[in-house]
Amino acid sequence: MSKFTPLVACGNCPIRHNAVCAQCDSDELATLERLKSYKVYPAGARLSDAGMPLTHFSSIVEGCATMSKTLEDGRRQTVGLLLPSDFIGRPGRTTSAYDVESLTEVKLCRFERVEFERLVQTTPHIANRLLTMTLDELDAARDWSVVLGRxxxxxxxxxxxxxxxxxxxxxxxxxxxxxxxxxxxxxxxxxxxxxxxxxxxxxxxxxxxxxxxxxxxxxxxxxxxxxxxxxxxxxxxxxxxxxxxx
Amino acid sequence: MSKFTPLVACGNCPIRHNAVCAQCDSDELATLERLKSYKVYPAGARLSDAGMPLTHFSSIVEGCATMSKTLEDGRRQTVGLLLPSDFIGRPGRTTSAYDVESLTEVKLCRFERVEFERLVQTTPHIANRLLTMTLDELDAARDWSVVLGRxxxxxxxxxxxxxxxxxxxxxxxxxxxxxxxxxxxxxxxxxxxxxxxxxxxxxxxxxxxxxxxxxxxxxxxxxxxxxxxxxxxxxxxxxxxxxxxx
DNA sequence: CGAATACTTGAGAGGTGTCAACCGGAGTGG
DNA sequence: CCACTCCGGTTGACACCTCTCAAGTATTCG
Incomplete structure (x- = not known):
C-alpha cells in the first residue's frame, strides 16, 4: 500500500531528533529502519476511528491532523492537534480512543503494534522518550483545559x-x-x-x-x-x- | 518532620497494587522502603505552588487533593483531582507546574527527587508503571476536555x-x-x-x-x-x- | 464561468455569569 | 442555654456572552 512511498533513512528524517526515536543510537535506528513503513494519507482522511482496532503506532513525519471525540448528538471536541514528530496510538491498548483525521496530506512512519510494544519493552531509549513525550502531552492537555474551562x-x-x-x-x-x-x-x-x-x-x-x-x-x-x-x-x-x- | 508518622510496610500499603510501585518485586520494594518517607498534610494545605521548586515526588496514600492553575485575575481551573495511588510531580522537571491543595487530610508517600529519578532510570518496573499511569492520566485529561469544551x-x-x-x-x-x-x-x-x-x-x-x-x-x-x-x-x-x- | 464550499456578518434566543439576598449548621462567647 | 457570627450553600433577578438560525460574501475548483 505504500510502495510508492520510498523510505527515508532515519538519519535524514526531519523528525529524527523530536520523535519517539529521538534518543535512539545508530544500532537502534537500524532496527527501526527494518521495521518501519510509511503511509501517506490525503487531507481530510480518517486515520483511525474511536473504538476501532489500531494495527499500527505512527509518528507524523509531515502534515497535520486532529484527534477528536464526537458525542451522539454531533457535538465534537478536538482533544489534540498533531504536528510532525507527534505520536499516534497508545501502547498497551489495541483500539483507538479517538478519531484521528488529517487536516493536510499526512505522511506517517508506522510500526506494527506488537513489534513496537516489544521495542518499548526492550529499548529503554524508546521507553524513556515515550515517557517524556507522554508527560509533555499531559502537561499540554492540562494547560489546554484552562483554555477550555476559563x-x-x-x-x-x-x-x-x-x-x-x-x-x-x-x-x-x-x-x-x-x-x-x-x-x-x-x-x-x-x-x-x-x-x-x-x-x-x-x-x-x-x-x-x-x-x-x-x-x-x-x-x-x-x-x-x-x-x-x-x-x-x-x-x-x-x-x-x-x-x-x- | 514526619517522625510522628510511622512507616507502613509496602506490603501492607493500601495503594500497593495501584501506585507507581505496583509492578515492583520484593527486592525493589525493599529499596523503596529504605528511601520513602511519609508526610501528612491537613485539609486545605498547599502541597506545592505552580512554578515553585519541587523537592519530592509523592504518591497519595490517603486523602484527596486538587491540581489547579490560577490566572492573574483570579480565574481558577482545576486540572486534576488526585485520589489515593495518584502520583504528584513530574520526572524530568524540578518545579511544580500546578498548585496542589489538599481537600481532606492527605498522607503522602514521598521520595526525594534525585533519588526517585535515579530509580526511574534503573528500575524498569517503575518506569513502566509510570508510563502506564501517565498514559491513563493523559486519556483522562483528554476525556475531561470534552466535558469542559462541549x-x-x-x-x-x-x-x-x-x-x-x-x-x-x-x-x-x-x-x-x-x-x-x-x-x-x-x-x-x-x-x-x-x-x-x-x-x-x-x-x-x-x-x-x-x-x-x-x-x-x-x-x-x-x-x-x-x-x-x-x-x-x-x-x-x-x-x-x-x-x-x- | 458556475457551483460548491468556506467564511463572514446580523438578529434574536438562551444559557451561564454576576450581584445580591437569604438560609442553615457549626463554633463561640455571654 | 441562647444569641451571635462565620462560612458554605441556595436561590433570585438581571446582564451579558455565546449559540442558533439565517442571509450574504468570498474563495476554490471543476
Missing part, C-alpha cells in the same frame, strides 16, 4: 494562535523575524471551533475582532501575521512572564 | 458525579449495592465549579436541579445517593454503551 471566546482564539505559532516555530526550527510572526492555519474555522469549544461563527467573529483591533493581520483566511506577539499573548490571558499555555 | 452545566455536574463515583469505587475496591451508589463529595461547590469550568452558583443550581428531578438524592451537602447510576450517566452525555468519561 477563557473567553476572544482569549481562546488568541491562545490558540499563540500555541500554534509556538509549535510551528518549534517544528520548523525557526525565526522570529523582525517583522512579526507569520503562520498558516492548517485548520478550517470549524476545526478551530471544535478545538476551542466554540461554534464556528463565534470563532470567525473573534478572528475578525482581533483583526479589527490590529492584533493580527490576514492575507487570506488561513494566513495570519502577528505584528506583536507579546500583545497576542496578553490577549490570550497569559501573565506577563509567559506563565500559561503550551 | 457539555452543558447540567451535563458537567452529572459527568463529574459519574467520574467521581467510578474513581471512588475503584479506590475503595467496591460495591454496587442494590440500593444505588452513595458517594461523599470531598469538594466544596466552589472546588467543583473550578473543576467544571463553571461558577459556584451555577454548580449549586445544577446540583439542586438534579435533586429536584430525582437523578440524585442528598442527605447533606456533601453526601449524595445515586439511585439509578445508568440514568446519571445518560445525563452526563454518555452514549448508551458507556462511551465517554473516565
Amino acid at each position: 477563557l473567553t471566546a476572544r482569549e481562546k482564539v488568541a491562545a490558540f494562535l499563540v500555541s500554534l505559532a509556538r509549535r510551528l516555530a518549534s517544528v520548523q526550527g525557526k525565526r522570529n523575524a523582525g517583522s512579526g510572526v507569520m503562520i498558516h492555519l492548517p485548520l478550517s474555522r470549524e476545526a478551530m471551533a471544535d478545538h476551542l469549544g466554540l461554534t464556528l461563527e463565534t470563532t470567525s467573529r473573534q478572528v475578525s475582532a482581533l483583526r479589527r483591533d490590529g492584533v493580527i493581520e490576514t492575507s487570506s483566511n488561513r494566513d495570519i501575521r502577528i505584528p506583536d506577539f507579546e500583545r497576542l499573548a496578553i490577549e490570550a490571558g497569559e501573565d506577563d512572564d509567559g506563565g500559561l499555555i503550551v | 457539555l452543558t452545566a447540567r451535563e458537567k455536574v452529572a459527568a463529574f458525579l459519574v467520574s467521581l463515583a467510578r474513581r471512588l469505587a475503584s479506590v475503595q475496591g467496591k460495591r454496587n449495592a442494590g440500593s444505588g451508589v452513595m458517594i461523599h463529595l470531598p469538594l466544596s461547590r466552589e472546588a467543583m465549579a473550578d473543576h467544571l469550568g463553571l461558577t459556584l452558583e451555577t454548580t449549586s443550581r445544577q446540583v439542586s436541579a438534579l435533586r429536584r428531578d430525582g437523578v440524585i438524592e442528598t442527605s447533606s451537602n456533601r453526601d449524595i445517593r445515586i439511585p439509578d447510576f445508568e440514568r446519571l450517566a445518560i445525563e452526563a452525555g454518555e452514549d448508551d454503551d458507556g462511551g465517554l468519561i473516565v
